Amino acid sequence: xxxxxxSFSALKVLHLLRCSPSVSHTALTKFDKLxxxxxxxxxxxxxxxxxxxxxxxxxxxxxxxxxxxxxxxIPAFVASAANTLFLQDDILSDCAKSYSVFLLSxxxxxxxxxxxxxxxxxxxxxxxxxxxxxxxxxxxxxxxNSTQDRASFLAASSQxxxxxxxxxxxxxxxxxxxxxxxxxxxxLRLGLDLCVPHQCQCGSPVDIRGLRGFVCKRAPxxxxxxxxxxxxxxxxxxxxxVPIIKEPVGLLRTDEKRPDGVTLVHxxxxxxxxxxxxxxxxxxxxxxxxxxxxxxxxxxxxLPAR
Numbered sequence: 618x619x620x621x622x623x624s625f626s627a628l629k630v631l632h633l634l635r636c637s638p639s640v641s642h643t644a645l646t647k648f649d650k651l652x653x654x655x656x657x658x659x660x661x662x663x664x665x666x667x668x669x670x671x672x673x674x675x676x677x678x679x680x681x682x683x684x685x686x687x688x689x690x691i692p693a694f695v696a697s698a699a700n701t702l703f704l705q706d707d708i709l710s711d712c713a714k715s716y717s718v719f720l721l722s723x724x725x726x727x728x729x730x731x732x733x734x735x736x737x738x739x740x741x742x743x744x745x746x747x748x749x750x751x752x753x754x755x756x757x758x759x760x761x762n763s764t765q766d767r768a769s770f771l772a773a774s775s776q777x778x779x780x781x782x783x784x785x786x787x788x789x790x791x792x793x794x795x796x797x798x799x800x801x802x803x804x805l806r807l808g809l810d811l812c813v814p815h816q817c818q819c820g821s822p823v824d825i826r827g828l829r830g831f832v833c834k835r836a837p838x839x840x841x842x843x844x845x846x847x848x849x850x851x852x853x854x855x856x857x858x859v860p861i862i863k864e865p866v867g868l869l870r871t872d873e874k875r876p877d878g879v880t881l882v883h884x885x886x887x888x889x890x891x892x893x894x895x896x897x898x899x900x901x902x903x904x905x906x907x908x909x910x911x912x913x914x915x916x917x918x919x920l921p922a923r
Contacts, residue, residue: 618681618799619786621655627684634690635697638719641724644688652683660803661796667760667878668807671770675783678754679774681803691723692745699738765826766808773806790916791849 629633629691630648639645653669661681673688674680698705706717716815728734731748739745754774762769772778781802786793794802804811811827818837823829847863854861 618659618782618803621652621659621783622782625655626652627686627689630686631693634686634693636694636763638694638723640690640694642690644653645690649685649687649817652685653784656681656803660809662800662804662809664807664809667757669808671757671807674753674757674777675750677776678750679770679773679806681756681806682779682782688749689746691727694748695720695723695727695738695745696742702738702791709758718770769805771818775827779806780819791845791852 633639637795652673653664656672657664657762662714671679672681673683674683675684676682702720709717724734724738729746758767761770780796781794784792801811804914810825812823812825814825816821817823817829817833817835819833819835821833851861
Protein backbone atom coordinates (compact mmCIF):
# COMPACT_ATOMS: atom_id res chain seq x y z
CA UNK A 618 0.00 0.00 0.00
CA UNK A 619 2.79 2.44 0.84
CA UNK A 620 4.51 1.71 -2.49
CA UNK A 621 1.28 2.20 -4.40
CA UNK A 622 0.58 5.54 -2.76
CA UNK A 623 4.14 6.89 -2.76
CA SER A 624 5.61 5.52 -5.99
CA PHE A 625 3.08 4.07 -8.42
CA SER A 626 0.03 6.33 -8.13
CA ALA A 627 -0.38 10.03 -8.93
CA LEU A 628 3.24 10.83 -8.07
CA LYS A 629 4.31 8.67 -10.99
CA VAL A 630 2.68 11.04 -13.50
CA LEU A 631 2.61 14.29 -11.51
CA HIS A 632 5.47 15.76 -13.54
CA LEU A 633 3.55 15.11 -16.76
CA LEU A 634 0.38 16.63 -15.29
CA ARG A 635 2.26 19.79 -14.31
CA CYS A 636 4.04 20.17 -17.66
CA SER A 637 1.43 19.01 -20.19
CA PRO A 638 -2.20 20.08 -20.72
CA SER A 639 -3.80 16.69 -20.17
CA VAL A 640 -7.29 17.52 -18.88
CA SER A 641 -9.96 15.09 -20.17
CA HIS A 642 -7.33 12.81 -21.69
CA THR A 643 -8.57 9.22 -21.92
CA ALA A 644 -5.32 7.89 -20.46
CA LEU A 645 -6.11 9.52 -17.12
CA THR A 646 -9.32 7.54 -16.78
CA LYS A 647 -7.47 4.33 -17.63
CA PHE A 648 -4.80 5.17 -15.05
CA ASP A 649 -7.50 5.73 -12.39
CA LYS A 650 -9.04 2.36 -13.22
CA LEU A 651 -5.65 0.69 -12.77
CA UNK A 652 -5.27 2.40 -9.39
CA UNK A 653 -8.72 1.22 -8.32
CA UNK A 654 -7.94 -2.35 -9.37
CA UNK A 655 -4.62 -2.19 -7.50
CA UNK A 656 -6.31 -1.10 -4.27
CA UNK A 657 -8.89 -3.86 -4.66
CA UNK A 658 -6.23 -6.50 -5.26
CA UNK A 659 -4.07 -5.36 -2.35
CA UNK A 660 -6.99 -5.33 0.08
CA UNK A 661 -8.83 -8.31 -1.45
CA UNK A 662 -12.05 -6.30 -1.61
CA UNK A 663 -14.51 -4.88 -4.11
CA UNK A 664 -14.94 -1.11 -3.89
CA UNK A 665 -18.13 0.69 -4.81
CA UNK A 666 -17.92 4.05 -6.55
CA UNK A 667 -18.41 5.93 -3.27
CA UNK A 668 -15.83 3.80 -1.48
CA UNK A 669 -13.35 4.43 -4.29
CA UNK A 670 -13.96 8.16 -3.97
CA UNK A 671 -13.23 7.92 -0.24
CA UNK A 672 -10.12 5.84 -0.89
CA UNK A 673 -8.84 8.55 -3.26
CA UNK A 674 -9.19 11.26 -0.61
CA UNK A 675 -6.07 12.44 1.25
CA UNK A 676 -5.28 10.52 4.43
CA UNK A 677 -6.22 13.47 6.65
CA UNK A 678 -9.69 13.50 5.06
CA UNK A 679 -10.39 9.83 5.76
CA UNK A 680 -8.99 8.30 2.59
CA UNK A 681 -5.99 6.19 1.64
CA UNK A 682 -4.12 8.95 -0.17
CA UNK A 683 -4.31 7.17 -3.55
CA UNK A 684 -5.30 10.27 -5.50
CA UNK A 685 -7.18 10.13 -8.81
CA UNK A 686 -5.06 11.68 -11.54
CA UNK A 687 -8.12 12.83 -13.49
CA UNK A 688 -8.88 15.29 -10.68
CA UNK A 689 -5.27 16.44 -10.35
CA UNK A 690 -4.89 17.45 -14.01
CA ILE A 691 -6.24 20.99 -13.63
CA PRO A 692 -4.72 21.80 -10.19
CA ALA A 693 -1.29 20.46 -11.19
CA PHE A 694 -1.12 22.28 -14.52
CA VAL A 695 -2.56 25.58 -13.25
CA ALA A 696 -0.21 25.67 -10.24
CA SER A 697 2.80 24.95 -12.44
CA ALA A 698 1.74 27.50 -15.06
CA ALA A 699 1.10 30.18 -12.45
CA ASN A 700 4.55 29.60 -10.99
CA THR A 701 6.30 29.92 -14.37
CA LEU A 702 3.93 32.27 -16.18
CA PHE A 703 6.50 34.93 -17.14
CA LEU A 704 9.02 32.33 -18.24
CA GLN A 705 6.42 30.63 -20.45
CA ASP A 706 5.45 33.92 -22.06
CA ASP A 707 9.08 34.59 -22.96
CA ILE A 708 9.68 31.10 -24.37
CA LEU A 709 6.39 30.77 -26.27
CA SER A 710 5.96 34.34 -27.42
CA ASP A 711 6.53 33.40 -31.09
CA CYS A 712 4.27 30.33 -31.02
CA ALA A 713 0.92 30.43 -32.77
CA LYS A 714 -0.77 28.73 -29.82
CA SER A 715 0.90 29.10 -26.47
CA TYR A 716 0.18 27.34 -23.18
CA SER A 717 -1.60 30.51 -22.02
CA VAL A 718 -4.59 29.39 -24.08
CA PHE A 719 -4.80 26.17 -22.11
CA LEU A 720 -4.26 28.06 -18.86
CA LEU A 721 -7.13 30.45 -19.56
CA SER A 722 -9.36 27.53 -20.50
CA UNK A 723 -8.56 25.61 -17.31
CA UNK A 724 -9.00 28.71 -15.17
CA UNK A 725 -12.41 29.22 -16.74
CA UNK A 726 -13.38 25.62 -15.97
CA UNK A 727 -12.16 25.94 -12.37
CA UNK A 728 -13.96 29.27 -11.90
CA UNK A 729 -17.22 27.88 -13.24
CA UNK A 730 -17.07 25.06 -10.72
CA UNK A 731 -15.61 26.70 -7.62
CA UNK A 732 -16.04 30.48 -7.92
CA UNK A 733 -13.90 33.54 -8.46
CA UNK A 734 -10.17 33.37 -9.11
CA UNK A 735 -7.76 35.62 -7.18
CA UNK A 736 -6.14 38.47 -9.08
CA UNK A 737 -2.71 37.01 -8.31
CA UNK A 738 -2.72 33.34 -9.24
CA UNK A 739 -1.59 31.15 -6.31
CA UNK A 740 1.40 29.00 -7.15
CA UNK A 741 0.67 26.25 -4.63
CA UNK A 742 -1.15 23.19 -5.96
CA UNK A 743 -3.18 22.55 -2.74
CA UNK A 744 -5.05 25.84 -3.31
CA UNK A 745 -6.42 24.57 -6.63
CA UNK A 746 -6.85 20.99 -5.45
CA UNK A 747 -8.57 21.54 -2.10
CA UNK A 748 -12.04 22.44 -3.48
CA UNK A 749 -12.16 19.12 -5.38
CA UNK A 750 -11.19 17.29 -2.18
CA UNK A 751 -13.91 19.03 -0.18
CA UNK A 752 -16.47 18.26 -2.88
CA UNK A 753 -15.59 14.57 -2.85
CA UNK A 754 -15.62 14.51 0.94
CA UNK A 755 -19.09 16.09 0.99
CA UNK A 756 -20.24 13.46 -1.50
CA UNK A 757 -18.95 10.68 0.75
CA UNK A 758 -20.56 12.21 3.84
CA UNK A 759 -23.90 12.55 2.03
CA UNK A 760 -23.84 8.83 1.21
CA UNK A 761 -23.51 7.77 4.86
CA ASN A 762 -26.92 6.57 5.92
CA SER A 763 -26.35 5.09 9.38
CA THR A 764 -24.88 6.44 12.58
CA GLN A 765 -22.26 3.70 12.49
CA ASP A 766 -21.12 4.72 9.00
CA ARG A 767 -20.86 8.37 10.00
CA ALA A 768 -18.94 7.50 13.15
CA SER A 769 -16.56 5.32 11.14
CA PHE A 770 -15.86 8.12 8.66
CA LEU A 771 -15.35 10.70 11.40
CA ALA A 772 -12.91 8.34 13.10
CA ALA A 773 -11.04 7.77 9.83
CA SER A 774 -10.72 11.53 9.25
CA SER A 775 -9.67 12.38 12.80
CA GLN A 776 -6.14 13.49 13.58
CA UNK A 777 -3.45 10.76 13.63
CA UNK A 778 -5.94 8.01 12.69
CA UNK A 779 -4.11 7.46 9.41
CA UNK A 780 -0.56 7.62 10.74
CA UNK A 781 -0.16 3.89 10.16
CA UNK A 782 -0.38 4.53 6.41
CA UNK A 783 2.85 6.54 6.57
CA UNK A 784 4.81 4.08 8.72
CA UNK A 785 7.65 2.37 6.88
CA UNK A 786 7.18 -1.44 7.01
CA UNK A 787 10.34 -2.15 9.00
CA UNK A 788 9.98 -5.62 10.53
CA UNK A 789 12.84 -5.16 13.02
CA UNK A 790 10.99 -2.17 14.50
CA UNK A 791 7.66 -3.95 14.66
CA UNK A 792 6.14 -1.71 11.97
CA UNK A 793 5.43 -4.26 9.29
CA UNK A 794 1.76 -5.25 8.97
CA UNK A 795 0.88 -8.59 7.45
CA UNK A 796 -1.55 -8.83 4.55
CA UNK A 797 -4.54 -9.64 6.75
CA UNK A 798 -3.84 -6.71 9.06
CA UNK A 799 -3.70 -4.34 6.07
CA UNK A 800 -6.96 -5.75 4.73
CA UNK A 801 -8.73 -5.31 8.07
CA UNK A 802 -7.37 -1.80 8.57
CA UNK A 803 -8.36 -0.64 5.08
CA UNK A 804 -11.80 -2.26 5.28
CA LEU A 805 -12.49 -0.59 8.61
CA ARG A 806 -11.31 2.75 7.28
CA LEU A 807 -13.51 2.58 4.18
CA GLY A 808 -16.49 0.90 5.83
CA LEU A 809 -16.20 -2.34 3.84
CA ASP A 810 -17.56 -5.74 4.81
CA LEU A 811 -15.00 -7.71 6.80
CA CYS A 812 -16.59 -11.14 6.92
CA VAL A 813 -19.77 -13.14 6.40
CA PRO A 814 -22.33 -13.15 9.25
CA HIS A 815 -21.62 -15.89 11.76
CA GLN A 816 -21.77 -16.70 15.46
CA CYS A 817 -18.92 -15.73 17.75
CA GLN A 818 -17.42 -18.40 19.99
CA CYS A 819 -18.90 -16.52 22.93
CA GLY A 820 -22.38 -17.06 21.46
CA SER A 821 -23.02 -13.52 20.23
CA PRO A 822 -23.91 -12.87 16.58
CA VAL A 823 -21.28 -11.28 14.33
CA ASP A 824 -22.44 -9.08 11.44
CA ILE A 825 -20.70 -8.41 8.14
CA ARG A 826 -18.67 -5.60 9.71
CA GLY A 827 -17.05 -8.01 12.17
CA LEU A 828 -17.02 -5.45 14.97
CA ARG A 829 -17.80 -8.07 17.61
CA GLY A 830 -14.10 -8.98 17.66
CA PHE A 831 -13.29 -5.56 19.13
CA VAL A 832 -15.11 -6.26 22.39
CA CYS A 833 -15.14 -10.04 22.74
CA LYS A 834 -12.87 -11.13 25.57
CA ARG A 835 -12.63 -14.60 24.04
CA ALA A 836 -11.35 -13.37 20.68
CA PRO A 837 -8.48 -15.56 19.42
CA UNK A 838 -5.00 -14.14 19.69
CA UNK A 839 -5.86 -11.71 22.46
CA UNK A 840 -3.02 -12.86 24.72
CA UNK A 841 -0.53 -12.81 21.85
CA UNK A 842 -1.50 -9.25 20.90
CA UNK A 843 -1.28 -8.22 24.55
CA UNK A 844 2.29 -9.54 24.86
CA UNK A 845 3.22 -7.98 21.51
CA UNK A 846 2.08 -4.59 22.76
CA UNK A 847 4.13 -5.01 25.92
CA UNK A 848 7.20 -5.96 23.92
CA UNK A 849 6.85 -2.88 21.72
CA UNK A 850 6.56 -0.58 24.73
CA UNK A 851 9.58 -2.19 26.41
CA UNK A 852 11.67 -1.88 23.25
CA UNK A 853 10.66 1.78 22.91
CA UNK A 854 11.79 2.56 26.45
CA UNK A 855 14.98 0.58 25.90
CA UNK A 856 15.70 2.56 22.71
CA UNK A 857 15.35 5.74 24.78
CA UNK A 858 17.91 4.41 27.28
CA VAL A 859 15.38 3.82 30.07
CA PRO A 860 15.68 0.40 31.79
CA ILE A 861 12.34 -1.29 32.35
CA ILE A 862 10.97 -4.65 33.49
CA LYS A 863 7.72 -6.32 32.51
CA GLU A 864 5.05 -7.50 34.94
CA PRO A 865 6.76 -6.48 38.21
CA VAL A 866 6.04 -8.60 41.27
CA GLY A 867 4.53 -7.00 44.37
CA LEU A 868 3.15 -3.88 42.67
CA LEU A 869 -0.65 -3.73 42.54
CA ARG A 870 -3.22 -1.06 41.77
CA THR A 871 -6.16 -0.29 44.00
CA ASP A 872 -8.27 -2.72 41.93
CA GLU A 873 -5.70 -5.52 42.53
CA LYS A 874 -4.50 -5.44 38.91
CA ARG A 875 -0.81 -5.75 38.26
CA PRO A 876 0.80 -3.29 35.78
CA ASP A 877 2.46 -4.60 32.66
CA GLY A 878 5.72 -2.77 33.20
CA VAL A 879 7.67 -0.37 35.40
CA THR A 880 10.84 1.62 34.83
CA LEU A 881 13.88 0.94 37.03
CA VAL A 882 15.01 4.56 37.38
CA HIS A 883 13.43 7.57 39.06
CA UNK A 884 12.70 10.88 37.40
CA UNK A 885 13.21 14.32 38.91
CA UNK A 886 10.12 13.91 41.13
CA UNK A 887 11.32 10.58 42.55
CA UNK A 888 8.59 8.64 40.76
CA UNK A 889 8.69 5.91 38.16
CA UNK A 890 6.60 5.25 35.07
CA UNK A 891 4.12 2.41 35.26
CA UNK A 892 1.86 1.35 32.42
CA UNK A 893 -0.83 -1.08 31.39
CA UNK A 894 -1.88 -2.05 27.89
CA UNK A 895 -5.24 -3.46 26.84
CA UNK A 896 -5.66 -5.73 23.85
CA UNK A 897 -9.33 -6.46 23.35
CA UNK A 898 -9.59 -5.23 19.78
CA UNK A 899 -8.59 -7.19 16.69
CA UNK A 900 -6.90 -4.09 15.30
CA UNK A 901 -3.28 -4.13 14.12
CA UNK A 902 -1.57 -3.52 17.44
CA UNK A 903 1.53 -1.91 15.94
CA UNK A 904 -0.36 1.17 14.80
CA UNK A 905 -1.28 1.90 18.41
CA UNK A 906 2.26 1.99 19.73
CA UNK A 907 2.89 5.76 19.61
CA UNK A 908 -0.37 6.79 21.37
CA UNK A 909 0.23 4.00 23.88
CA UNK A 910 3.75 5.23 24.62
CA UNK A 911 2.43 8.75 25.16
CA UNK A 912 -0.19 7.34 27.53
CA UNK A 913 2.43 5.36 29.44
CA UNK A 914 4.66 8.42 29.72
CA UNK A 915 1.81 10.53 31.07
CA UNK A 916 0.55 7.92 33.52
CA UNK A 917 2.90 7.99 36.53
CA UNK A 918 2.08 6.01 39.64
CA UNK A 919 3.77 6.67 42.94
CA LEU A 920 5.46 3.59 44.28
CA PRO A 921 5.03 2.73 47.96
CA ALA A 922 7.93 3.80 50.19
CA ARG A 923 10.12 1.06 51.54
